[in-house]
Amino acid sequence: LNDFVKVGHGNKYVPLHERINRRIKDKTPFFSLEFFPPKTANGVANFFTRLDRFNEGGPLFVDITWHLGSDPANMNKETSSSSIAAGCLDYCRVDTMLHMTCAQYSKEQTIKHLEQSKSVGLRNILALRGDLPNIDTDGIPIYKYRALDMIRWIREEFGDYFTIACSGEGIPSLLMFFTFLQSRCFFLYIALHASNYFARVCA
Secondary structure (H helix, E strand, O other): OOOOOOOOHHHOOOOHHHHHHHHHHHOOOOOEEEEOOOOOHHHHHHHHHHHHHHHOOOOOEEEEOOOHHHOOOOOOOOOOHHHHHHHHHHOOOOOEEEEEEOOOOOHHHHHHHHHHHHHOOOOEEEEEOOOOOOOOOOOOOOOOOOHHHHHHHHHHHHOOOOEEEEEOOOOOOHHHHHHHHHHHHHHHHHHHHHHOOEEEOOO
16 A cells, blocks of 8 residues: 555645655655556556556556646546546555646636646646647747746645646757756746745756
8 A cells, every 4th residue: 555545643644745855864765657648448447457566566656647638637538637647546546646737728727627636636746838839930839838837826726735846848959958957947946946845857
């Protein structure tokens, strides 16, 4: 049984960031698993069967990606990212982090997605900007909202309920490396101060 179910006094839930910090302080190894949502009903059944076996290895948590093709916020669709994340929590009893993007949605829609996640017991969000199609004449998408906006909304609307993770972006080109690194380090500094928790650094 994953340790998020029975930890602390009176079986009180201990937030993921606190358990990560405890493992780091105690120098106790830990790992997580990341999955894309299955595309078919049979795939969903196979996924949960396999996740039960993976869970025997003791992952600290699992990640479910926000896949736009799955209609990710639709809890009535069994292959959606949100449904899969809820299933990981309910059926497999493993603490779950749902990836969530904001570029494709209004602030109100994103908050509804977060409210829905809270309603099914999810406590962990990986806040991401996401991608937009090339919509202007130069072929460069214009982003109204970014991950930092979502982090601020989460704090404003939900306080400390969610453990928030953030992720660095990929490097666009080697020639832009130093400019990119400088901007990403600044973003990471701001995002960490906004979320107060942790970041996943990706290249």
